[in-house]
Amino acid sequence: MSAPAATAATDRVPAARIPGSKSITNRALLLAAAACGTSRLRAPLVSDDTVAFRHALAGMGVRISAGPGDAYWDVTGQGHGPVGGGRVWCADAGTAARFLPPFAATGDGAYEFDGSGQLRARPLAPLVDALTRLGVTVRAAPGGRLPLRVAASGVWGGELVVDGGLSSQYVSGLLMAAPLMRSPLTVRARDLVSRPYVDMTIALMRHFGARVDDLSAGRPGEEHGQGAVRIAADGYRAADLDIEPDASTASYMLAAAAVTGRSVTVPGLGHGSLQGDLRFADVLRRAGALVEVGEDATTVTGTGDGRLRGGFEVDMGEISDTFMTFAAIAPLSDAPVTIRGIGHARLKESDRIAAVATNLAACGVRTDTGRDWITVHPAEPRAARITCHRDHRIAMAFSVLGLRVPGITLDDPRCVTKTFPGFHTELRRLFPAAASAN
Template sequence: MTGPLHAVVRPPGSKSITNRALVCAALAAGTSELRGALFADDTEAMIGVLTALGIEVSADPFAGSLRVAGCAGEVPASAAEIDTRQSGTTSRFTLPLLALGSGSYRVTAHPQMQARPMGTTFDALAEMGVGIEALGSDGHLPATVTSGRARTAVLRIAGDASSQFLSGLLMIGPCLPDGLVIELTTDLVSRPYVELTIAVMASFGAVVEQPDERTFAVAPGGYVATGYEVEPDASAASYPLAAAALCGGSVTVEGLGSSALQGDAAFADVLGLMGADVHRTGHATTVTATRGALLGGTFDFTHISDTAQTLAVLAPFAEGPVTITGIGFIRRKEIDRVAAVATELRRAGTDVHEDPDGWTIHPGPVAPATFETYDDHRMAMSFALLGLRVPGIAISGPGCVAKTFPGYWAMLDGLRPADDGR
């Protein structure tokens, strides 16, 4: 890379919003249209689940729109074979959804997803009178779900494993006769994702009250079909914004501004703390930076954990050590992300201390390397940024980005300045 960046990009639609909106639209009375939706492996997994359950979804990928004929809170199919593939949101949203059916359903997933915990949802559904039987390891997929429609309950669940468990349960609340109350027994990680869930639910007419930080009360009444605009993915936006901090220059992300719903939009504020200039309008965020002027520091990523790997690859170029805390729970994501990042940074000669809840990364030269992705899309997308600054960088298994950002490599190539001769 020979010059500063000057680019304007628009990431694809938010995976988190698309899958939440799909569930709410599927449970609504009437037909909804989702505009700006993401078309990627994770959202296709959710669409596949809804279709298998007898809910009609028509897609127009070129227009970025989905039409969903809602089931008014009652799952049509009385039996189904369901594959949630590699998608955590799909898996953790699907099992509660099945509680609104009457029948028997078999749910399986990609081996990587089968290794991820599901026990919180299993236990909650059992408390609601739903039959659930793991077909392999306890608390993991595959599983059989047998439901005669869930009964209303006051659920007590842990919030420190994944916010997806809470989100999945919240979304069925409006369809229960008396609503649903959920009390957390621990602090909640990734709280912005739960706030996002509640915001999407509200757009479809649902009401969730929070009398305190650990209690969520969902009112009955169902969902109403609507037209819904999906904003660009804030986690995906972290990569082009980080590129500006890494290489210098300016990158603007369209569609994500001061009104963004997603918590990961706060990643830009971390770049601001490290010395970059961050400017937001109502509908865009611009990061402008001087190459070689990143500051070190300690940053708590408890609530923006999907962008932790992005910051980790910037850390070797900072003026002082970078400590990222609050992310011990990402050891239970697609892979152990804490261990994987430490391993791959060391592959390039970076001094990394692996902490129980994150890393301390020391500045220093980054050597050419071929990085392993472990079939984790965020490993591929974050470590690829190093190729904008360091020659000789390669990514093993680049196709895994299709999980959430099929056009990632074209976007990354588009960041190169006009005078870059490579």
């Protein structure tokens, strides 16, 4: 769809107020902290996870100041890894636990990383293994988990194969630390999930001046994040950045439009987006919604009765943060829907496949599940109390189903503050009639 059409759509339909991307905000915070000079990050996400990441960096000696109303954050980096050591609290933020230890390793001092009980339960073994093979002295809790201790004295580069089968964040964390190493680093990811997030990391590294060479260019079937990349040990330079709206968060408002028969536009997310999760709009298109993607906006319009078209399978492995959004509304389809490639979602804030299946069962919806897939059958869902497992994405996904099913409630509505503190207010603003019925 051309940009003028998307702009016209913005004039016709409500525009969703989506906060900044968590993935971009936290990556940009780290890259700016590693750069030499002061970078301005405009429209950052202000949420539990990004504030935790910011505070963790401040505890490592990085100077960060906020503009009026957090309209921007100024980050002053020293062009090298942190020095002095200390205890780094990651709270619930998985990105902090996976991005900051490699950054610390390039500096000097003893660092201890820890977090909440929920974060302690999430695996770090592939990262521990990779750092150890780079010569870093690392000690983790049994099973390769927090608390994690890093004795930092700089890192030599070299060649590294990283297990990306559990999370792409291990790969991203190592890539972002590479320009601060003493020699170039070549990384090849094995069994990588969520490759678009690694592509995002590489694009942002280049924005901050890193030299990243794709060694797989011209090799069939290999792209950034799947084949090998070589990162020069040239450091970073300060750069300003406008943070895009969060595509994962936008999925809830786009899905809500699809199931209420209304239209919603998300400004700031279009063809040029760095975020792979915008592909969620393609899933809604397969389910029968009208989707318009322009240069700088995306609009979704639902069918008149808000019914969805089922009878298909979709691999959402590369956009797994949005699979719950679709699974929660899939009972409104006219035939079963199977979502595949999402096994790594069992290792997030909750076992997300199990959490979705259990909550749909409470709503009277039949599901079938396997190690990395779920099939959702058509149903007339009933009211239920949703068990959120302190997982923001479970809460937001089932809130969308609640627009069609009176009586759906959440046991922990506040957990959305992890990424979208204003979620409930914005959902009511965009869909007042449906929300008031619940």
